Amino acid sequence: MSRLRWLLGAPSRWWSRSLSIRVVTTSVTAALVVFGVTGWLLVTDSSRGILEAKTRQSVSEASAVLTSMQSGLRDTDLRTSTVNERLTELARDAANRGNVGNQYEIVISGPVSDITSAGLSVTSVPESIREAVLTASQDLYTTPTLIVFTDGRTSKPGLVVAGALLASGSGRYPVYFVFGMGQEQQTLAVVKQSALVAAAVFVPLITGIMYVISLQALRPIRAAREASERIAAGNLDERMTVSGTDDLAGLGRAMNHMADELGRKIQQLENLSLVQRQFVSDVSHELRTPLTTVRMAADVLHDARDDFDPVTARASELLHRELGRFESLLTELLEISRFDAGAAELQIDEVDMAELVTTEVRAQDALADSYGTTLLLDVPADARIRADPRRVRRIISNLVSNAIEHGEGNDVLVRVKADDDAVAVTVRDHGVGFSAAQAHQLFQRFWRADPSRQRTVGGSGLGLSIALEDAQLHGGWLNAWGRPGGGAQFRLTLPIAPGEPLSTSPLAAVPEDVGGPWQRS
Amino acid sequence: MSPMTAGRILVVDDDAALAEMLQIVLEASGFDASWVGRGDEALAEFRRSKPDLVLLDLMLPGRDGVDVCRDLRAESDVPIVMLTAKSDTLDVVAGLEAGADDYVAKPFKTQELLARVKTRLRRNARPDEDPSTLRIGDIVIDVDAHTVHRGSEPISLTPLEFELLLALARKPRQAFTRELLLQEVWGYRHPGDTRLVNVHVQRLRSKIEADPERPEIIVTVRGIGYRAGTPAAP
Numbered sequence: 001m002s003r004l005r006w007l008l009g010a011p012s013r014w015w016s017r018s019l020s021i022r023v024v025t026t027s028v029t030a031a032l033v034v035f036g037v038t039g040w041l042l043v044t045d046s047s048r049g050i051l052e053a054k055t056r057q058s059v060s061e062a063s064a065v066l067t068s069m070q071s072g073l074r075d076t077d078l079r080t081s082t083v084n085e086r087l088t089e090l091a092r093d094a095a096n097r098g099n100v101g102n103q104y105e106i107v108i109s110g111p112v113s114d115i116t117s118a119g120l121s122v123t124s125v126p127e128s129i130r131e132a133v134l135t136a137s138q139d140l141y142t143t144p145t146l147i148v149f150t151d152g153r154t155s156k157p158g159l160v161v162a163g164a165l166l167a168s169g170s171g172r173y174p175v176y177f178v179f180g181m182g183q184e185q186q187t188l189a190v191v192k193q194s195a196l197v198a199a200a201v202f203v204p205l206i207t208g209i210m211y212v213i214s215l216q217a218l219r220p221i222r223a224a225r226e227a228s229e230r231i232a233a234g235n236l237d238e239r240m241t242v243s244g245t246d247d248l249a250g251l252g253r254a255m256n257h258m259a260d261e262l263g264r265k266i267q268q269l270e271n272l273s274l275v276q277r278q279f280v281s282d283v284s285h286e287l288r289t290p291l292t293t294v295r296m297a298a299d300v301l302h303d304a305r306d307d308f309d310p311v312t313a314r315a316s317e318l319l320h321r322e323l324g325r326f327e328s329l330l331t332e333l334l335e336i337s338r339f340d341a342g343a344a345e346l347q348i349d350e351v352d353m354a355e356l357v358t359t360e361v362r363a364q365d366a367l368a369d370s371y372g373t374t375l376l377l378d379v380p381a382d383a384r385i386r387a388d389p390r391r392v393r394r395i396i397s398n399l400v401s402n403a404i405e406h407g408e409g410n411d412v413l414v415r416v417k418a419d420d421d422a423v424a425v426t427v428r429d430h431g432v433g434f435s436a437a438q439a440h441q442l443f444q445r446f447w448r449a450d451p452s453r454q455r456t457v458g459g460s461g462l463g464l465s466i467a468l469e470d471a472q473l474h475g476g477w478l479n480a481w482g483r484p485g486g487g488a489q490f491r492l493t494l495p496i497a498p499g500e501p502l503s504t505s506p507l508a509a510v511p512e513d514v515g516g517p518w519q520r521s
Numbered sequence: 522m523s524p525m526t527a528g529r530i531l532v533v534d535d536d537a538a539l540a541e542m543l544q545i546v547l548e549a550s551g552f553d554a555s556w557v558g559r560g561d562e563a564l565a566e567f568r569r570s571k572p573d574l575v576l577l578d579l580m581l582p583g584r585d586g587v588d589v590c591r592d593l594r595a596e597s598d599v600p601i602v603m604l605t606a607k608s609d610t611l612d613v614v615a616g617l618e619a620g621a622d623d624y625v626a627k628p629f630k631t632q633e634l635l636a637r638v639k640t641r642l643r644r645n646a647r648p649d650e651d652p653s654t655l656r657i658g659d660i661v662i663d664v665d666a667h668t669v670h671r672g673s674e675p676i677s678l679t680p681l682e683f684e685l686l687l688a689l690a691r692k693p694r695q696a697f698t699r700e701l702l703l704q705e706v707w708g709y710r711h712p713g714d715t716r717l718v719n720v721h722v723q724r725l726r727s728k729i730e731a732d733p734e735r736p737e738i739i740v741t742v743r744g745i746g747y748r749a750g751t752p753a754a755p
Contacts, residue, residue: 285580288606289536292628296542299631300549327628349715350744355700359712384744393712 019221023214024207031206039195046191050184054159055142061103062161062177063140065094069175073165083167084110090165091115098177105147107176108165117178119151125160125176133162133174147178157181220248224255236263276341284334291327298323332462336445339469346388346473346498353383353392353423353494357416360396364404372409375400383418386497391470395478398463399427399490406488407431417506422476422495424507430487434480442480443468467492474498479509486514527551528642531572533563533589534604535582543576546631547638560584564592567599574642577621578604579612587612587619594620598679600641604629617720622681623707624717640708641681655690658738658750660729662690669729681706682725689739689749696742722747 014021069090087110095117098104105117107125114122129143140163147158161177223240230238239259242252302320305313338344361375368375403412407429415426434442441447446461464478471478474494482488493505530552534540537558544554557566561583567575575593579586590601603616603624613624622641625634655662661670667683669676678686688705689697697705699715707717726733737750 285606288627289539293536293539293542295628296539296546296631300542300546347716356712363711389712389715 019218020211020214023217024211027210028203028207031210032203035199035202039199042195043188043192047188050187054179054181054184058104058159058161058177058179059140059142061179062163065097065177066140066163066165066175069094070165073167083173084112084115087111087165087173088115091117103179105178105180107178109174109176111171111173119149119153120178121148121150124148124158124178125162129160129162129176130174133164136164136172139163144181145178147180157185217248220252224251227255227259231259231262236266273341276337277343280334280337280341280343283337287330291330295323295327329462332466335466336462336469339466339473344469344473347390348386348498349389351385351387351389351392353385353418353425354379354381354416356389356392357396357414357425360393361400361414363397364400367401368404368412371404371407373404373407374411375404376411376413377415378413379416380418383416383423385418385423385494387474387494388470388498391473392494395467395470395492396425396427398467399425399492402463402490403427403429403431403488406433410487415507419506420496421500422493422502422504422506424494424505425492426489426507426509426511427491428487428489428511428513433484433486433488434482435484439480439482443478475500475502477502477505481509481511483514487511526553527639528573529553529555529570530638531567531570531575532556533558533560533566533575533581533586534578535559535580536578546635550635552638558582560586560589563589564596567593567597572599574600574602574638576602576604576638577616579616580606587615590616590619590621594679598677600680602637602641613714614716614720617717618724620679620724622679622721624714636708643708655687657686657690657693659731660738662687671729671731676729678725678728681721682728685721685725686729686739689747693749693751696745696748698746702746718746 015025072090072093073086087108091106091108095106098106098117105120105124107117107120107122108115109130116122124145124147126143126145129141129145132141132143140161142159142161145158145160146155148155158181159179161179163175163177165173165175167173227238227240236259239256240252242249242256298316298319301316305316308316335344357379358377361377364375400412400414408431410430413426413428415428417424443464445465447464448461468478471492471494475498476492476494479491479493480488481491489509489511491505491507491509493502493507495502527550530547532540532543532547532554534543534556535558540556540558544556547554555566555570555572557563560581563577563581563584577586577590577593581589586603590603593599593601600623601621603613603621604627605613605616605624606627616624623637625637653664655664659671660676662668663670664687667680669678669683669686685702685706688702699718700712702718703709703713703715707713722739726736726739729738730736740748740750742748
């Protein structure tokens with residue numbers, strides 16, 4: 001059924017797809033219409049003209065013959081013959097004259113019966129004209145007719161010219177001259193045939209010409225389209241060959257100009273990216289060494305703080321802690337910078353998500369204790385994928401620490417589920433949550449839910465941004481669900497190998513227990 | 522008579538401040554520390570001071586750190602720990618393949634560095650239940666003497682390589698994950714870079730296997746890690 005629909009739809013598809021088909025079809029249709037109308041007019045006019053000429057000719061002929069017949073009838077010596085005999089004689093004379101050149105046959109309605117030319121059937125005279133003659137309102141009447149013969153000749157179309165003979169004393173006798181139209185018919189047929197032949201020649205010719213014209217017009221357009229496609233495919237050096245100064249040449253020139261500008265812009269951006277990458281690399285190296293020295297010095301002071309007076313001891317504590325923060329911030333900034341420059345690379349290895357998640361969650365036990373939070377795990381026996389373990393660890397660590405920090409002491413549940421194509425990890429907390437408006441902002445850089453919150457974990461606001469980038473680098477997803485006062489759930493979905501297409505996740509982003517907050521049991 | 526030290530350590534780094542800080546920290550932990558600031562002077566200083574461990578920065582003037590590592594490894598089995606500023610690039614792998622045993626990424630926590638150093642210098646305490654010789658395939662490991670033979674031919678391994686082989690040989694039927702090997706051989710408590718394991722297994726195989734393309738001594742277990750091969754009939 002759909003096959004049939006596809007077939008039926010084919011013409012409309014061709015129509016919309018091909019400019020040349022549209023041009024050709026439109027012009028051929030127009031040509032056909034024009035030619036059809038013209039031809040019809042031609043044939044109609046010709047027919048009418050021929051018919052009128054024939055009628056005039058026939059009427060004048062009939063009139064002349066009728067006049068001579070009338071005078072012949074007047075001269076009749078009624079002593080020697082009856083009206084009927086005289087009429088028959090006249091008819092014969094007129095018929096003989098009429099047979100010269102096959103111009104007409106004759107029928108006379110005599111007192112006794114119809115007198116006809118040899119071989120002519122009286123049905124050749126239609127009733128309509130017999131009646132008309134009887135009204136005697138004018139001298140001559142005409143009507144077309146079909147001439148029927150009794151001697152085996154084929155019927156042919158003709159013209160009847162009717163008049164009347166007056167015999168003194170005995171009445172009015174209608175006379176019908178039956179003119180054949182054979183020759184006229186032939187002429188008309190020739191005209192019609194010529195018209196058709198001309199059409200048969202004209203239409204294909206027009207189609208061909210229009211097709212050639214359309215190709216000519218379309219060639220530059222097609223060339224422009226092909227050049228654009230090649231450029232879009234990455235071949236940035238493609239240009240159209242342009243000749244002439246008309247609109248099409250203008251199109252070509254404009255296209256080439258656009259390609260030049262695009263190429264230049266792309267080059268600029270690539271250079272910029274290179275510069276940025278180099279910068280990241282240089283900064284990374286330059287900063288790390290002095291930072292290491294400072295860090296070590298701070299560690300030494302921190303280890304010896306018991307030997308200091310309270311003020312100095314406190315100073316060394318703050319120094320130690322804030323240097324740790326500084327280091328994390330620097331690392332995160334450099335990571336983000338690498339993502340921005342497109343320089344982030346995956347170091348892929350076989351990863352057991354069940355084991356990785358368990359390890360990362362357990363690593364946060366101390367933090368959870370300090371908040372009075374219970375960490376719950378629901379992981380399968382194993383869930384192996386190919387991924388970058390360092391990045392995945394970072395994501396999980398960030399999600400878990402966020403959950404503990406914002407969880408308000410309520411349970412945090414971490415669940416892992418795998419299917420054939422992907423592995424999903426959800427981290428559910430029952431704390432502050434967030435509103436729908438905040439859902440978009442969560443992953444933005446340096447965004448914090450509540451700037452006045454005491455930050456013990458020492459985050460920079462970049463954690464989720466980096467987590468999102470890390471997830472996307474694998475071709476995976478990171479989704480957030482939250483409700484004010486109802487907690488939040490973050491879901492990480494990773495394909496079994498980076499770059500494998502992801503269509504569904506083994507776990508839902510919206511938690512099952514959407515309802516009241518859990519209380520610590 | 523020189524005082525008992527925990528060991529002698531050579532620091533090869535071009536940053537004077539960092540080198541000084543390292544020496545302070547190492548000496549506070551009971552080590553003897555010396556320093557050289559250029560790659561092309563490293564080998565000479567190594568020969569002169571004969572350290573028990575080398576801390577080697579990869580970015581050095583005069584001669585590249587990876588090349589210095591190769592030079593040192595060619596001469597000695599001394600443990601080499603790289604100090605890297607770039608933790609996730611090819612430099613780490615290049616250094617490991619040139620013979621380094623471990624690496625520490627800057628900036629590092631002092632405790633972390635010291636822990637790595639101590640692990641590498643650890644005199645292997647043999648649990649009593651260890652047999653004095655172990656066999657894998659046609660290899661004989663003399664645990665006390667730290668030697669490995671194939672038949673009568675000795676095979677020379679660095680201390681790290683020896684420990685790696687030993688860890689596998691002690692439990693011949695067990696498949697070790699890379700994380701487990703990192704813990705046992707390198708002393709990592711937290712998950713680390715499993716590339717360390719991959720590179721060193723390759724190095725070990727290239728030395729110890731009759732045909733490194735078809736390993737029989739150290740067998741890969743797909744999806745898990747590595748396992749010691751079965752001992753041949755004695």
